[in-house]
Amino acid sequence: MSVQSSQPPIKPRRPGPPKALLTSGSHLLKKVGHMAKERLISALEGTGLSSYHYAILSLLNEESCETQGMIADALGLDRSHLVGVLDELEEQGLVQRRRDQNDRRRQLVRLTPAGKEALKGLRTIAKRVDDEFFEPLDAAERETLKELLARLAAHHDAGYRSTSGS
Amino acid sequence: MSVQSSQPPIKPRRPGPPKALLTSGSHLLKKVGHMAKERLISALEGTGLSSYHYAILSLLNEESCETQGMIADALGLDRSHLVGVLDELEEQGLVQRRRDQNDRRRQLVRLTPAGKEALKGLRTIAKRVDDEFFEPLDAAERETLKELLARLAAHHDAGYRSTSGS
């Protein structure tokens, strides 16, 4: 039998990703961000609504009335994508569209009472996801993490500025 | 003229996402994680390789020789997905597949010298992305962020345990 083992035993002791990735902040962010996204998706499953719906309802709740273009810009998504999502919200009676009389090209989108109610439910779910996901961190650590993330978001995306600290 | 303005002026002062999302840790994570992902993708553009390729090469560099199933498990991706990615790496001569003589169902995957070389280049790129992305944070803050992220990753994904704090 030769020294250079002709039948390598295949050590089964490598459950995780390579160190090169574990020590990369970008990779960790990508990974943990993806986990958070999946948590949210599975938590919203069954409501018939997605995180897009939640974002739109939240925005309308804070701003009362927006055109579709403004919604798309605020949320950083494509106008053509928004159409279908708003269709779904309108079908469920959660938002209402009406033409802007000043500029008949525009649609003004408004939250309905049912939409406000649905938003409450979504907020509860989102809150629960947050609590569960950050469970291993104490309150101070959560704040630190959020602050650092907010700083990065603001640095790389103009939309994440303006609303200063908390 | 009525009090309830029949022609709302549409205030154009809302460039960003709703506060409800800005204050959600999960949403921030999702968002910033996505930004990091896109940075990495665009940085790798032109190399002909993706972050999957990078992860595989990194793993093989640390573990020398693995079966496809072990690679898939370690990286948390699907075995069927892995096949095509390995095909690409093999076409470029960066890895080499050979049958395991103990169990001829298995393919043993090995890094070639060219693969080791390519890995160096990818590491340089990944390092640059990290530096650029975390530019707004000082060294201590970066460490804090990474530590918190690693804790979350470990809590939600078994693969991210074992390798204790750097």
Place this chain on the structure above:
DNA sequence: TATTGTTATACTCTATAACTATA
């Protein structure tokens, strides 16, 4: 001609299922 919303298309990712060859 430019802009708003809409529709249609295509392309990437990812997940699933079926197939083969070995065990």
Place this chain on the structure above:
DNA sequence: TATAGTTATAGAGTATAACAATA
């Protein structure tokens, strides 16, 4: 029968382009 790898397929997600109505 079960497992490793492979192939094929379908679905979600996203990006792009063309279009109609209005400005």
